Amino acid sequence: MSSFKIEHFIKNSVLGLSAYKVSEVVEPQGALKLDANESNYILSKETRRRYANFIKDTLINLYPDSSSKNLLKLLEAFYNTPAKNFIFGNGSDELISIILLSLKKDVAVNIPAPSFSMYDIIARYNDLKINHIKLDEKSFDLPKNTGINKNSGNNIYFFSYPNNPTGNHFDRDIIKNLLENKNNIVVVDEAYIYFSNKESFIKYIPVYDNLIVLRTFSKIGLAGLRFGMLFAGDKLINEFKKIKLPFNINSLTLSSIEFFLNNFTEFEKNIKKTISQRDKLYSALKKLDFITAYPSDANFILIMLKDNKSKIKFNKFLKYNKIIIRSFEGDMELFYRITIGTPAENKKLIDYFKDFQENML
Numbered sequence: 319m320s321s322f323k324i325e326h327f328i329k330n331s332v333l334g335l336s337a338y339k340v341s342e343v344v345e346p347q348g349a350l351k352l353d354a355n356e357s358n359y360i361l362s363k364e365t366r367r368r369y370a371n372f373i374k375d376t377l378i379n380l381y382p383d384s385s386s387k388n389l390l391k392l393l394e395a396f397y398n399t400p401a402k403n404f405i406f407g408n409g410s411d412e413l414i415s416i417i418l419l420s421l422k423k424d425v426a427v428n429i430p431a432p433s434f435s436m437y438d439i440i441a442r443y444n445d446l447k448i449n450h451i452k453l454d455e456k457s458f459d460l461p462k463n464t465g466i467n468k469n470s471g472n473n474i475y476f477f478s479y480p481n482n483p484t485g486n487h488f489d490r491d492i493i494k495n496l497l498e499n500k501n502n503i504v505v506v507d508e509a510y511i512y513f514s515n516k517e518s519f520i521k522y523i524p525v526y527d528n529l530i531v532l533r534t535f536s537k538i539g540l541a542g543l544r545f546g547m548l549f550a551g552d553k554l555i556n557e558f559k560k561i562k563l564p565f566n567i568n569s570l571t572l573s574s575i576e577f578f579l580n581n582f583t584e585f586e587k588n589i590k591k592t593i594s595q596r597d598k599l600y601s602a603l604k605k606l607d608f609i610t611a612y613p614s615d616a617n618f619i620l621i622m623l624k625d626n627k628s629k630i631k632f633n634k635f636l637k638y639n640k641i642i643i644r645s646f647e648g649d650m651e652l653f654y655r656i657t658i659g660t661p662a663e664n665k666k667l668i669d670y671f672k673d674f675q676e677n678m679l
């Protein structure tokens with residue numbers, strides 16, 4: 319009997335991929351988990367009690383109802399956008415997938431480097447043409463000529479705003495110029511905008527029919543619920559509605575989002591705390607000699623080891639002390655991204671880093 323040949327069935331673009339690595343917390347007890355840009359603030363006991371009480375009557379015997387009037391009304395008010403111009407995703411990851419799934423093969427996918435890895439991964443297995451836009455090595459901004467001199471073809475741009483993992487915003491004028499060119503679609507991914515003082519692009523949805531804005535509730539304390547939103551004008555959103563699976567958001571998540579939109583003040587407080595902790599952590603990191611710390615408008619800070627000889631020691635130190643931060647490969651191998659934790663976690667991290675500087679180098 320001949321053997322089963324996987325390559326006869328699965329696309330080369332999938333065979334060539336590695337699965338997305340989610341950090342494995344081998345011994346979670348005592349680990350400092352600061353790698354996934356989640357919020358480490360746990361909601362108060364009182365909020366959790368009221369939440370449990372609210373969702374307990376959710377009808378899980380029926381398929382979820384994403385067109386629930388209560389939820390849509392709340393979201394329309396929250397984002398000042400009519401419901402016809404947004405759809406929900408099982409996290410914004412799913413929405414990135416829906417966008418890329420809908421594209422013709424000759425649309426070039428333009429992705430800053432470095433940026434959020436899922437743009438690249440999903441574009442690859444959809445066999446799309448990818449063009450990496452190398453960011454400035456110091457400011458991490460887009461090159462001033464982004465999109466200029468592109469004489470032909472149709473392009474889509476993915477801009478994480480602020481950018482993951484660099485923490486900065488790209489020049490708004492560059493983004494607007496790209497939107498003015500109707501051979502482009504521009505996706506502004508506002509996963510981290512809650513931590514920045516920049517204005518959202520959502521208000522431009524009625525102005526630019528080639529604009530897509532992504533939002534997620536993951537970064538402000540609800541990563542476990544998996545709820546993202548895509549905003550776009552009628553033309554684009556009507557196509558995405560055809561691709562979106564009908565019951566992609568489960569009933570418990572829908573009820574939860576309704577509850578939390580009516581009880582948002584605790585998130586607002588936690589966002590403020592995260593911002594003030596970020597600024598404190600940045601000042602402390604800047605004082606350390608063995609790393610360069612980069613300013614951030616998000617809920618994480620990017621650092622770079624100044625000396626590549628310290629890399630092996632640093633990685634061992636992190637592992638031994640169960641410090642889980644995001645590391646990178648290739649061009650970025652000296653970089654690490656640290657999620658802002660609670661005050662106690664941030665202090666612990668700085669104490670560890672001081673110890674490393676004083677005793678291990």
Ligand SMILES: Cc1ncc(COP(=O)(O)O)c(C=O)c1O
Pocket residue numbers: 354355408409410411412434478482507509533534535536541544545546
């Ligand atoms: C820029 C950016 N977009 C989207 C996501 C995905 O978020 P979600 O949890 O909504 O899938 C992330 C998560 O890290 C991100 O960094």
